Amino acid sequence: MPVPVPAATIRRAAPGDAAGLVELARTVAAEPGAWLLTDATWRSAADERRYLLAVRSSPDAAVFVAEAAGGELVGRLSVARDQHPSSPHVADLGVMVAASHRRQGVGCALMDAAACWAREVGISKLELHVFPHNLAAIALYERLGYEHEGLRRAHYVRAGELVDVVVMALLLGGSASAG
Numbered sequence: 001m002p003v004p005v006p007a008a009t010i011r012r013a014a015p016g017d018a019a020g021l022v023e024l025a026r027t028v029a030a031e032p033g034a035w036l037l038t039d040a041t042w043r044s045a046a047d048e049r050r051y052l053l054a055v056r057s058s059p060d061a062a063v064f065v066a067e068a069a070g071g072e073l074v075g076r077l078s079v080a081r082d083q084h085p086s087s088p089h090v091a092d093l094g095v096m097v098a099a100s101h102r103r104q105g106v107g108c109a110l111m112d113a114a115a116c117w118a119r120e121v122g123i124s125k126l127e128l129h130v131f132p133h134n135l136a137a138i139a140l141y142e143r144l145g146y147e148h149e150g151l152r153r154a155h156y157v158r159a160g161e162l163v164d165v166v167v168m169a170l171l172l173g174g175s176a177s178a179g
Contacts, residue, residue, distance in 0.1 A: 007104035008066035008074050010113050015056070017065055018049035020073035028096045059121060064113045066097065066106045074101040077110040081123060090125045091118055102136070111144055115172060124172045129155070129165040138166065146170045 013021065025042040043051070055061045060083075066075030079093040093114050097107045118126055128146070130137050146168040154162035 005066075005105045005109040007101050008068050008106050008109070010064055010066055010075075010106075010109045013052050013055070013063035013065045013076070015049045015052045017073060018052060019045040021052075021065065021076055022048050024073050024076060024096065024098060027098065031099060062114070062117045064110055064117075066101065066110055068101065072098075074098040075106045075110050077114050079114045079117060079126070081121070089123055090127055091123045093126055093128050095128075107137075107140055108144065111140075115170070119172055125169055126172065127167065127169040129167055132164055132166050138168070141168050141170075144170065 022042050022045050029042065042048075052063060055063050055078075060081035062079050064077045064079075065073050068074045075095070075097040077093060077095040079091050081088060082090040082092065091114075093111075095107060095110055095114075097110070114126060118124075126146075127149075128141065129152070130141065132138075132151070147170070149167040149169050152165050152167060155165050156163050
């Protein structure tokens with residue numbers, strides 16, 4: 001069910017959202033802040049559509065979007081259960097919000113949608129990676145109860161350089177079950 005926030009409506013992504021999500025990713029990736037792992041290249045709309053179709057049929061993953069009043073996609077959150085047999089209670093998430101809609105509750109609403117989904121499917125821990133320089137995102141995650149679990153040095157390659165990421169996680173409660 002779509003959840004309205006002042007700046008957008010949060011809902012599950014549909015295959016028809018593919019082109020809008022590709023445009024959002026390209027726009028955010030091209031910002032000078034280097035907020036995403038990828039640079040301005042992103043998968044094609046056709047590849048994104050295939051991905052969204054696969055996710056919609058999976059009980060172990062979800063993609064949520066934030067849709068502004070005019071239909072523009074201004075946020076995205078992907079969440080997927082860890083596939084290791086010892087950690088089916090853990091899910092990893094990634095989130096992006098268009099610069100025009102930051103600090104308006106969109107990121108918080110997307111994160112809330114992920115937590116609700118996680119509880120529904122028996123996930124008790126959400127984990128994310130964030131660049132150490134993304135202080136606004138870190139502050140948001142801390143306000144939502146995420147805790148710092150560590151720093152992964154030289155963990156990813158972005159624009160040809162090794163970059164660090166902060167690992168943060170939120171324990172949702174519940175028992176450790178095999179999803």
